[in-house]
Amino acid sequence: MRLYQMQDSGNCYKVRLLARLLGLPLELVDVDILKGESRTEDFLSLNPNGRVPTVEFDDGRTLAESNAIMFYLAEGTALLPDDRMARAQALQWMFFEQYSHEPYIAVARFWQSIKPGGYEERKDSFPVWHERGYQALDVMERHLKDHDWLAGGRYSIADIALYAYTHVAHEGGFDVAPHKAIGRWMNRIRREPGHVAMDWRP
Numbered sequence: 001m002r003l004y005q006m007q008d009s010g011n012c013y014k015v016r017l018l019a020r021l022l023g024l025p026l027e028l029v030d031v032d033i034l035k036g037e038s039r040t041e042d043f044l045s046l047n048p049n050g051r052v053p054t055v056e057f058d059d060g061r062t063l064a065e066s067n068a069i070m071f072y073l074a075e076g077t078a079l080l081p082d083d084r085m086a087r088a089q090a091l092q093w094m095f096f097e098q099y100s101h102e103p104y105i106a107v108a109r110f111w112q113s114i115k116p117g118g119y120e121e122r123k124d125s126f127p128v129w130h131e132r133g134y135q136a137l138d139v140m141e142r143h144l145k146d147h148d149w150l151a152g153g154r155y156s157i158a159d160i161a162l163y164a165y166t167h168v169a170h171e172g173g174f175d176v177a178p179h180k181a182i183g184r185w186m187n188r189i190r191r192e193p194g195h196v197a198m199d200w201r202p
Contacts, residue, residue, distance in 0.1 A: 034115065071094075100139070
């Protein structure tokens with residue numbers, strides 16, 4: 001299985017972390033989106049949307065979108081709940097991550113810490129990103145005050161989906177420290193067997 005990816009991307013980290021937890025072999029192909037490498041004809045033939053992560057399987061099929069990739073890889077494992085409601089709850093949190101969390105927390109991080117000169121270029125957008133990003137963190141905090149995990153009462157791909165950018169939110173100017181339940185949750189994730197940091201490479 002080949003992962004076209006950017007090492008600093010939380011969406012790509014999700015796939016690397018899940019593959020590690022499941023013991024799946026993974027070949028990394030780095031794609032520099034800042035140099036337009038995801039917009040070449042060769043890459044667009046793999047993913048017409050021109051984004052990473054994109055996975056290419058041994059049979060030539062490809063799959064894009066980090067949460068879709070995780071859902072596929074986790075099928076039949078303990079990281080994807082088999083109970084109907086728990087599975088739907090996992091999807092609920094993964095949709096929340098892409099709609100209410102990632103567009104603000106991940107985007108602020110990109111422009112502040114990854115794109116050279118990005119903060120100055122987009123500094124007028126940061127107040128909105130921070131306001132809405134903190135709203136997303138507050139939603140997580142309320143749930144995690146009463147639950148160890150996001151869905152099904154155990155560690156799942158829903159947790160991986162939201163951990164990816166939450167644990168580096170400070171790189172986008174967010175202070176997560178006051179969210180004590182989120183802090184405890186992140187520590188639980190780090191203690192899971194097989195856990196690796198974002199800079200890990202197979």
